[in-house]
């Protein structure tokens with residue numbers, strides 16, 4: 001037997017299943033939004049750990065740059081990293097990151113010290 005609930009919906013049972021379902025959907029949406037917000041915050045906070053500023057670069061490039069930075073920390077050689085020395089200063093290194101991005105590093109007595117990440121465009125205009 002159908003009845004009219006307080007909310008105005010018609011249905012069977014002790015409570016309005018339509019409203020209950022809508023409430024559940026709202027709660028799920030809130031949970032998803034909260035998770036998205038937490039992931040966003042976590043992503044924003046992750047930049048504070050980077051030895052160079054990677055903010056503003058595409059996510060895929062940030063990940064690739066971090067991979068390169070990890071390899072540098074692990075002691076990978078300039079050759080292993082595919083890096084090359086700049087003709088105007090042999091102590092400045094350019095290491096490719098993904099397609100068209102370059103990680104500029106300094107060679108300090110054989111130690112590779114990351115300086116900054118550049119787009120290909122910025123790299124072409126880059127002279128320290």
Ligand SMILES: [Zn+2]
Nearest residue numbers: 007009016019
């Ligand atoms: Zn209802």
